[in-house]
Amino acid sequence: MKKIVVALITVVAFAGTAFAADVIDMKKGxxxxxKKHQELxxxxxxxxxxxxxxxxxxxxxxxxxxxxxCHETGKKGPxxxxxCHx
Ligand code: HEC
Ligand code: HEC
Ligand code: HEC
Numbered sequence: 001m002k003k004i005v006v007a008l009i010t011v012v013a014f015a016g017t018a019f020a021a022d023v024i025d026m027k028k029g030x031x032x033x034x035k036k037h038q039e040l041x042x043x044x045x046x047x048x049x050x051x052x053x054x055x056x057x058x059x060x061x062x063x064x065x066x067x068x069x070c071h072e073t074g075k076k077g078p079x080x081x082x083x084c085h086x
Pocket of ligand 1: 034037041046048053
Protein backbone atom coordinates (compact mmCIF):
# COMPACT_ATOMS: atom_id res chain seq x y z
CA MET A 1 0.00 0.00 0.00
CA LYS A 2 2.72 2.43 1.00
CA LYS A 3 4.53 1.77 -2.26
CA ILE A 4 1.41 2.48 -4.27
CA VAL A 5 0.89 5.79 -2.50
CA VAL A 6 4.45 6.83 -3.16
CA ALA A 7 4.14 5.80 -6.80
CA LEU A 8 0.95 7.82 -7.17
CA ILE A 9 2.46 10.90 -5.61
CA THR A 10 5.44 10.61 -7.92
CA VAL A 11 3.23 10.34 -10.96
CA VAL A 12 1.11 13.32 -9.96
CA ALA A 13 4.15 15.41 -9.14
CA PHE A 14 5.77 14.70 -12.50
CA ALA A 15 2.64 14.82 -14.63
CA GLY A 16 2.49 18.60 -14.62
CA THR A 17 6.12 19.00 -15.49
CA ALA A 18 8.14 16.41 -17.32
CA PHE A 19 5.82 13.68 -18.57
CA ALA A 20 2.53 15.13 -19.57
CA ALA A 21 2.18 17.83 -22.17
CA ASP A 22 -0.03 20.77 -21.26
CA VAL A 23 -1.95 20.36 -24.48
CA ILE A 24 -2.20 17.02 -26.27
CA ASP A 25 -2.79 16.98 -30.02
CA MET A 26 -5.36 14.35 -30.84
CA LYS A 27 -6.80 13.17 -34.16
CA LYS A 28 -8.86 15.38 -36.43
CA GLY A 29 -7.51 18.65 -35.10
CA UNK A 30 -8.50 18.24 -31.44
CA UNK A 31 -6.41 20.30 -29.05
CA UNK A 32 -6.96 18.64 -25.69
CA UNK A 33 -6.07 20.86 -22.75
CA UNK A 34 -4.77 18.04 -20.57
CA LYS A 35 -3.32 20.19 -17.82
CA LYS A 36 -6.45 22.28 -17.56
CA HIS A 37 -8.60 19.14 -17.34
CA GLN A 38 -6.29 17.70 -14.68
CA GLU A 39 -6.70 20.79 -12.56
CA LEU A 40 -10.39 21.11 -13.27
CA UNK A 41 -11.39 17.48 -12.69
CA UNK A 42 -8.67 16.48 -10.21
CA UNK A 43 -9.68 12.81 -10.60
CA UNK A 44 -7.32 11.13 -13.09
CA UNK A 45 -9.61 8.11 -13.19
CA UNK A 46 -12.23 10.04 -15.11
CA UNK A 47 -10.06 9.24 -18.12
CA UNK A 48 -7.29 6.92 -16.90
CA UNK A 49 -9.24 3.94 -15.66
CA UNK A 50 -6.14 2.01 -14.65
CA UNK A 51 -3.07 4.22 -14.33
CA UNK A 52 -2.05 7.58 -15.78
CA UNK A 53 -0.28 7.30 -19.12
CA UNK A 54 -1.25 5.96 -22.50
CA UNK A 55 -4.92 5.10 -22.75
CA UNK A 56 -5.77 1.64 -23.98
CA UNK A 57 -8.46 1.69 -26.63
CA UNK A 58 -8.12 5.42 -27.25
CA UNK A 59 -9.96 6.32 -30.42
CA UNK A 60 -13.05 7.93 -31.81
CA UNK A 61 -15.44 5.76 -29.82
CA UNK A 62 -13.63 6.24 -26.54
CA UNK A 63 -13.31 9.98 -27.06
CA UNK A 64 -16.90 10.54 -28.03
CA UNK A 65 -18.13 8.50 -25.10
CA UNK A 66 -15.74 9.89 -22.50
CA UNK A 67 -15.08 13.46 -23.60
CA UNK A 68 -18.38 14.35 -25.20
CA UNK A 69 -20.24 12.32 -22.60
CA CYS A 70 -18.96 14.42 -19.74
CA HIS A 71 -19.45 17.70 -21.59
CA GLU A 72 -23.06 16.73 -22.30
CA THR A 73 -23.95 15.54 -18.81
CA GLY A 74 -22.13 18.38 -17.12
CA LYS A 75 -23.38 20.95 -19.62
CA LYS A 76 -19.85 22.35 -19.71
CA GLY A 77 -17.30 22.05 -22.46
CA PRO A 78 -17.94 21.61 -26.19
CA UNK A 79 -20.47 18.99 -27.30
CA UNK A 80 -20.76 19.92 -30.98
CA UNK A 81 -18.44 18.60 -33.70
CA UNK A 82 -16.94 22.00 -34.35
CA UNK A 83 -16.36 22.65 -30.68
CA CYS A 84 -13.75 19.91 -30.63
CA HIS A 85 -12.85 19.64 -34.33
CA UNK A 86 -12.28 23.21 -35.49
C1 HEC B 1 -10.32 14.45 -19.22
C2 HEC B 1 -9.46 13.30 -19.45
C3 HEC B 1 -8.17 13.19 -18.69
C4 HEC B 1 -7.92 13.41 -17.35
C5 HEC B 1 -8.91 13.85 -16.28
C6 HEC B 1 -6.53 13.14 -17.13
N1 HEC B 1 -5.94 12.74 -18.30
FE1 HEC B 1 -3.98 12.19 -18.56
N2 HEC B 1 -4.32 11.90 -20.56
C7 HEC B 1 -5.54 12.01 -21.19
C8 HEC B 1 -5.38 11.66 -22.58
C9 HEC B 1 -6.49 11.66 -23.63
C10 HEC B 1 -4.02 11.33 -22.78
C11 HEC B 1 -3.34 10.84 -24.05
C12 HEC B 1 -3.35 9.33 -23.97
C13 HEC B 1 -2.70 8.61 -25.11
O1 HEC B 1 -2.09 9.24 -25.96
O2 HEC B 1 -2.81 7.36 -25.12
C14 HEC B 1 -3.38 11.49 -21.47
C15 HEC B 1 -2.03 11.24 -21.24
C16 HEC B 1 -1.44 11.26 -20.00
C17 HEC B 1 -0.07 10.89 -19.74
C18 HEC B 1 0.93 10.41 -20.77
C19 HEC B 1 1.90 11.47 -21.16
C20 HEC B 1 1.43 12.37 -22.25
O3 HEC B 1 1.57 13.60 -22.11
O4 HEC B 1 0.97 11.86 -23.29
C21 HEC B 1 0.14 11.04 -18.40
C22 HEC B 1 1.43 10.79 -17.63
C23 HEC B 1 -1.11 11.49 -17.82
N3 HEC B 1 -2.05 11.61 -18.82
C24 HEC B 1 -1.30 11.74 -16.48
C25 HEC B 1 -2.50 12.17 -15.91
C26 HEC B 1 -2.68 12.41 -14.48
C27 HEC B 1 -1.62 12.21 -13.42
C28 HEC B 1 -3.98 12.83 -14.32
C29 HEC B 1 -4.68 13.27 -13.05
C30 HEC B 1 -4.06 14.34 -12.30
C31 HEC B 1 -4.59 12.86 -15.64
N4 HEC B 1 -3.67 12.45 -16.56
C32 HEC B 1 -5.89 13.23 -15.89
C33 HEC B 1 -6.72 12.39 -20.60
C34 HEC B 1 -6.91 12.74 -19.28
C1 HEC C 1 -15.77 16.56 -26.79
C2 HEC C 1 -14.99 16.62 -27.99
C3 HEC C 1 -15.53 15.98 -29.26
C4 HEC C 1 -16.74 16.20 -29.88
C5 HEC C 1 -17.90 17.06 -29.42
C6 HEC C 1 -16.70 15.45 -31.11
N1 HEC C 1 -15.51 14.79 -31.22
FE1 HEC C 1 -14.90 13.62 -32.78
N2 HEC C 1 -13.22 13.12 -31.75
C7 HEC C 1 -12.80 13.70 -30.58
C8 HEC C 1 -11.48 13.22 -30.25
C9 HEC C 1 -10.67 13.60 -29.02
C10 HEC C 1 -11.11 12.32 -31.28
C11 HEC C 1 -9.79 11.62 -31.47
C12 HEC C 1 -9.52 10.44 -30.63
C13 HEC C 1 -8.14 9.92 -30.97
O1 HEC C 1 -7.17 10.69 -30.85
O2 HEC C 1 -8.04 8.77 -31.36
C14 HEC C 1 -12.23 12.29 -32.22
C15 HEC C 1 -12.25 11.54 -33.40
C16 HEC C 1 -13.17 11.70 -34.40
C17 HEC C 1 -13.11 11.01 -35.69
C18 HEC C 1 -12.05 9.98 -36.11
C19 HEC C 1 -10.85 10.66 -36.67
C20 HEC C 1 -9.74 9.67 -37.00
O3 HEC C 1 -8.86 10.03 -37.80
O4 HEC C 1 -9.73 8.56 -36.46
C21 HEC C 1 -14.18 11.44 -36.43
C22 HEC C 1 -14.54 11.06 -37.86
C23 HEC C 1 -14.92 12.38 -35.58
N3 HEC C 1 -14.27 12.50 -34.36
C24 HEC C 1 -16.08 13.05 -35.96
C25 HEC C 1 -16.88 13.80 -35.11
C26 HEC C 1 -18.19 14.33 -35.46
C27 HEC C 1 -18.86 14.18 -36.84
C28 HEC C 1 -18.67 14.98 -34.36
C29 HEC C 1 -20.02 15.64 -34.16
C30 HEC C 1 -21.18 14.78 -34.31
C31 HEC C 1 -17.64 14.87 -33.31
N4 HEC C 1 -16.59 14.15 -33.80
C32 HEC C 1 -17.73 15.43 -32.05
C33 HEC C 1 -13.50 14.62 -29.84
C34 HEC C 1 -14.76 15.09 -30.10
C1 HEC D 1 -15.43 14.47 -16.49
C2 HEC D 1 -15.65 15.62 -17.33
C3 HEC D 1 -14.82 15.89 -18.57
C4 HEC D 1 -14.15 15.00 -19.37
C5 HEC D 1 -14.05 13.50 -19.24
C6 HEC D 1 -13.59 15.78 -20.46
N1 HEC D 1 -13.88 17.11 -20.30
FE1 HEC D 1 -13.38 18.59 -21.63
N2 HEC D 1 -14.21 19.98 -20.37
C7 HEC D 1 -14.85 19.68 -19.19
C8 HEC D 1 -15.32 20.92 -18.59
C9 HEC D 1 -16.07 21.04 -17.26
C10 HEC D 1 -14.92 21.96 -19.48
C11 HEC D 1 -15.23 23.45 -19.34
C12 HEC D 1 -14.07 24.20 -18.82
C13 HEC D 1 -14.40 25.68 -18.72
O1 HEC D 1 -15.44 26.10 -19.22
O2 HEC D 1 -13.57 26.37 -18.15
C14 HEC D 1 -14.24 21.33 -20.60
C15 HEC D 1 -13.72 22.02 -21.68
C16 HEC D 1 -13.18 21.44 -22.82
C17 HEC D 1 -12.76 22.15 -24.03
C18 HEC D 1 -12.89 23.65 -24.27
C19 HEC D 1 -11.55 24.31 -24.24
C20 HEC D 1 -11.00 24.36 -22.84
O3 HEC D 1 -9.91 23.87 -22.65
O4 HEC D 1 -11.69 24.89 -21.94
C21 HEC D 1 -12.27 21.21 -24.90
C22 HEC D 1 -11.73 21.43 -26.31
C23 HEC D 1 -12.39 19.91 -24.24
N3 HEC D 1 -12.94 20.10 -22.98
C24 HEC D 1 -11.98 18.72 -24.80
C25 HEC D 1 -12.03 17.48 -24.14
C26 HEC D 1 -11.50 16.24 -24.69
C27 HEC D 1 -10.85 16.09 -26.06
C28 HEC D 1 -11.72 15.28 -23.74
C29 HEC D 1 -11.36 13.82 -23.79
C30 HEC D 1 -9.99 13.44 -24.05
C31 HEC D 1 -12.41 15.92 -22.62
N4 HEC D 1 -12.56 17.24 -22.89
C32 HEC D 1 -12.85 15.24 -21.50
C33 HEC D 1 -15.07 18.45 -18.64
C34 HEC D 1 -14.62 17.23 -19.16
